[in-house]
Amino acid sequence: GSRTPRIIVLLDQATLETVKNRRDVYELMNCDDHRDLCKKKLKKDPNSFRPDILHQELLALFDSPINKAGLLQVYIHTQKNVLIELNPATRVPRTYKRFAGLMVQLLHKMKIKAGNDSTTLLKVIKNPFSQHLPPGTNCYGFSCHGQLYSPISLAKALLPNSPEAMTAPTCFVIGAMASGHVTINDHPYIEKMLSISEYPLSGAGAISRIMTGIEHHFGIV
Numbered sequence: 720g721s722r723t724p725r726i727i728v729l730l731d732q733a734t735l736e737t738v739k740n741r742r743d744v745y746e747l748m749n750c751d752d753h754r755d756l757c758k759k760k761l762k763k764d765p766n767s768f769r770p771d772i773l774h775q776e777l778l779a780l781f782d783s784p785i786n787k788a789g790l791l792q793v794y795i796h797t798q799k800n801v802l803i804e805l806n807p808a809t810r811v812p813r814t815y816k817r818f819a820g821l822m823v824q825l826l827h828k829m830k831i832k833a834g835n836d837s838t839t840l841l842k843v844i845k846n847p848f849s850q851h852l853p854p855g856t857n858c859y860g861f862s863c864h865g866q867l868y869s870p871i872s873l874a875k876a877l878l879p880n881s882p883e884a885m886t887a888p889t890c891f892v893i894g895a896m897a898s899g900h901v902t903i904n905d906h907p908y909i910e911k912m913l914s915i916s917e918y919p920l921s922g923a924g925a926i927s928r929i930m931t932g933i934e935h936h937f938g939i940v
Contacts, residue, residue: 724792733895747819775923783930855887865912870932
């Protein structure tokens, strides 16, 4: 439906960087294909380059009934401080290889349009992220150090009983990095840090839990 997005998700600290391969073609830097390059040339830990984490998180978000119901708006913030807005109509490529190709294109062209018309699906936008939040948006960060909630109690604590009853959106900041945490230092507009399991979860696993709780709360099946 064409409802106003009520849930905003920022995927934070994603590793999206392009690198030229030996055939002079740009690729999305990742720990499997560019191990030596990371170590020798960039003197960086190859294990930190995990764009696959972002890919899995985007699939979890865009596949969710909340997104299908027209209630979700997703942004990506990279470790290189690039901010990306995704049109909810975007179809995230199912395979990593195609996803990587799309991200390389986006980072070089700054926007990606739908094949058939002028709709912009992904675009690089101006920082800071906070200026894109509607007035009154409540913002929460997720980390294993946050206050623990079950998915259903989380939705109950933060949201009214229906999307229509929300006067402003609610924003969740979720990490897209291999190690480290979302912190209030990085995002001063975060009101509170939350956690969705007492066990360490993948980003996509955490997203599924959060979305399921909200869907249950709103009665979206």
